[in-house]
Amino acid sequence: MEDRHLATLLISCPDRRGLVAALAQVLSGHGANILDSDQHTDRNVGQFFQRIVFDTSDLTTDAHTLRSAINEVAERFGMTHRLVLASAPKKRMALFVSKYEHCLYDLLLRHQAGELNCEIPLIISNHSDLRRVAEQFGIAFFEFPKTKETKAEVEAQELRLLDENQVDVVVLARYMQILSSEFVSAFPGSVINIHHSFLPAFIGGKPYHQAHNRGVKLIGATAHYATAELDEGPIIEQDVVRVSHRDDVADLVRKGRDLEKIVLARAVRCHLDDRVLRYANKTVVFE
Amino acid sequence: MEDRHLATLLISCPDRRGLVAALAQVLSGHGANILDSDQHTDRNVGQFFQRIVFDTSDLTTDAHTLRSAINEVAERFGMTHRLVLASAPKKRMALFVSKYEHCLYDLLLRHQAGELNCEIPLIISNHSDLRRVAEQFGIAFFEFPKTKETKAEVEAQELRLLDENQVDVVVLARYMQILSSEFVSAFPGSVINIHHSFLPAFIGGKPYHQAHNRGVKLIGATAHYATAELDEGPIIEQDVVRVSHRDDVADLVRKGRDLEKIVLARAVRCHLDDRVLRYANKTVVFE
């Protein structure tokens, strides 16, 4: 079986009996072989989530017919669903950066190593500092300086550029600007941010300074979907590292860099692999 | 929905197409509502594993008919399977201990707190030291001193006692004796041991001393199924804790106690909840 025959189906709907069997049956009935299936029911809110990976190499129908049949089941059960065939073009990811290079380098190197299943058509920055990194990796770099006055106009330009490049996912890789809610809503559920604290602790600016002042014994990083409210979006991934009284703010920044890279990369990878479902300002992240 | 209507089905078989749909269909067809399903395919060896939790409160048939239908599918696909109804009696767990009390106390307190879904009819030891703990918790305590000469005979007595008490699971909670392969094979896949190292490092005696001599920077603990070969059985759970040059052997022992308790408790809990499947000297542990 080759990877180009893989398909992934993501489902979210109110929990109802017979759901799982109905889906298994429609897939099996069309010759799809279920390779992996993971599901979750949030009993508090009565919501059902499932991720199914199946092999389409022995389909008894064509992909179009299968899609129609899945749509029919989805409608019957009131499902929100997404079917991604491995033959579909890869997701296209834009990286937004400012002056810090560590997350940018990390994502580009992982992409180069084949860890991230996407294209990276462009990098956007409000500064010119990281143009050299973009050039090292042969990726287009666009500089869009912003001021309070020009922000709306510049964001409109950025959106046009993203649209021209058919971008699906925007990753804010330590982008030190707050995007407007208009911008964010142009990519619903597809703008990923890394915040350098263990959210909801230390929301807003200078979280390492805040952490140092509070005297915490661990610092964290949080990757989340950006929403209109700063640092309040659904959390995809978090991790922490131990610090002590010996660590001053510069040490927290240094230790935090490693955290930020790893946490953002894990979140991006999960998103690109269609492992994340959003609901109620939370995420289901299937392993 | 009450918990007494829950049922768990564990499956292991060679991977074949149609498996998942066939099971989903037989359950759905009898009115069972699948609440949770987790599966795994080891593509290297072509083996399929699944754990399904379903609600039986609206079965359109009785449990006996459902069981027969499942057996039929199982036979068709060459499945090894186990169906556990929540109405079935709880598993019965025997604890084997020597002189260390920390794992014993930990398991008894978790049991008391409702974390472990089992009965604990008895505690067996080769020493009398922990009788007082058994008494605190009102559990029968049996002392079986062992020598090289009496080992075979004493083990036979222990097996009779376990049999009389209808014991399903034996947990070696820092039991400082090696059980014979005859003993272990009387409880296939149901003797859980805690070894105080990160296996396969530091097999055998005095692993904290070995770790201290080697100068490691982390120490570990490993819960595994006991097999005929010492410390070689399938690993269920492992964890580590950081140590430094400041820690002497006594510190490793102290830090290790916390690890041993937590690792053993997690493994026992997974086993009792029918989350563990064995194959090829490994385990699949469904979350």
Added chain:
Amino acid sequence: MEDRHLATLLISCPDRRGLVAALAQVLSGHGANILDSDQHTDRNVGQFFQRIVFDTSDLTTDAHTLRSAINEVAERFGMTHRLVLASAPKKRMALFVSKYEHCLYDLLLRHQAGELNCEIPLIISNHSDLRRVAEQFGIAFFEFPKTKETKAEVEAQELRLLDENQVDVVVLARYMQILSSEFVSAFPGSVINIHHSFLPAFIGGKPYHQAHNRGVKLIGATAHYATAELDEGPIIEQDVVRVSHRDDVADLVRKGRDLEKIVLARAVRCHLDDRVLRYANKTVVFE
């Protein structure tokens, strides 16, 4: 060398040159042998901290003379200091509990195992539930129910009782009552609380519910010195454990129990071993 000849000296003062040499010299000059010394300078605030452990078995003077000499150096450099001789009586620790038993059991078992260098003369609770645990360990148990109206009066009774028992340290082992600032200030720097979140996230009530609502991917526990402001005191120790969308509030509570126990025990142990120095709402915790 026996442990009863050990002495610990804790120092905090504005950083000045010659400090370290002056102390080393006065100790050496009296025949004290420095076994362990750890120090820290917070350059932002210009504050110096040191912990020295030394052997007094070959003192050329008596302890009183040594103490005077240390006092003299301390005065010269404006030091706050504390000298603890191993021959001094052990610290006396009171445990405050409500209905949750896990932290209580954990501390009592560690005390029994020799991990905590203290006496535990009494347990105080606002409920009767845990009297049976106190009895198991042969420790006096006092029940002080509290209402808003009686709080001040009851706290006064509690303080008298603590005074009669010469208590040095108060540990709130999941005590579900807020102590008044009067009470806390009666034990300056010696009331240790465990809060079941990663502070400063989820301050106040029901932190596991808050964490579940926010959809975090890690939960934490924080041991800190209680101050007049709820959950704002200097942090001694923190740790986290991974959770996922599968974990409901009950799972967070269960996973959190293990965290709370370990984090509280580490903090208590550090405090009892005179490893913690407070300044600027932070702690220096020497290893």
Added chain:
Amino acid sequence: MEDRHLATLLISCPDRRGLVAALAQVLSGHGANILDSDQHTDRNVGQFFQRIVFDTSDLTTDAHTLRSAINEVAERFGMTHRLVLASAPKKRMALFVSKYEHCLYDLLLRHQAGELNCEIPLIISNHSDLRRVAEQFGIAFFEFPKTKETKAEVEAQELRLLDENQVDVVVLARYMQILSSEFVSAFPGSVINIHHSFLPAFIGGKPYHQAHNRGVKLIGATAHYATAELDEGPIIEQDVVRVSHRDDVADLVRKGRDLEKIVLARAVRCHLDDRVLRYANKTVVFE
């Protein structure tokens, strides 16, 4: 105080009374101000270790006189010691690589970010693959293919090259060749290797395959000083990451890359900062 006035003194000797005071006194007597001091005594073997950082900006003598005075104390107490003035040239580090780029990129980026206090005059490889990375960072790259027959001769060439470049530290950043004991002994205590397992588990080749076969639940990485015996040298740093039955060997390799980078970087940083002391095939790593 500027960093160029900092000095670091590392000491190892049999434990004797008066050591600490003698050193503090000689430093203080020459106008050195001790900023940080960390020490350790291994009571099992009676060995003492200390790391002192002091400020030389107000020395009452010159550095030469201070050095002589320290030498005198060192001789008196039988100390092995090393005095590093911040004004001394930076350590010179050579990187040995094969085909894997992740550790190489990681060290070069950290160096670029100012995390590693050293010069990197050259990169040596037995393959040409990573020449492009060396060029990106403007570092000389030397390719030395090796066969069993040419190994001795090629190593001699490498040693000459290292000597010409005044290299102090050799880091094997996933160098897939075993160095001869002659080579290793040319840099006593200064060849750092990263092994992709939690040593002493899975010594030798293909440790991720070994780990997968054994069914471990955590994988590790170990940075250690290379010695004549493969994977047996003193451990500087280790860490682990959780894996599950879902992870095949390729997943272990991917997860392991992050571990290897971080563990190696931490070890290299500690070595460059003169925080590591070796004894009895172990290390003391001062924080």
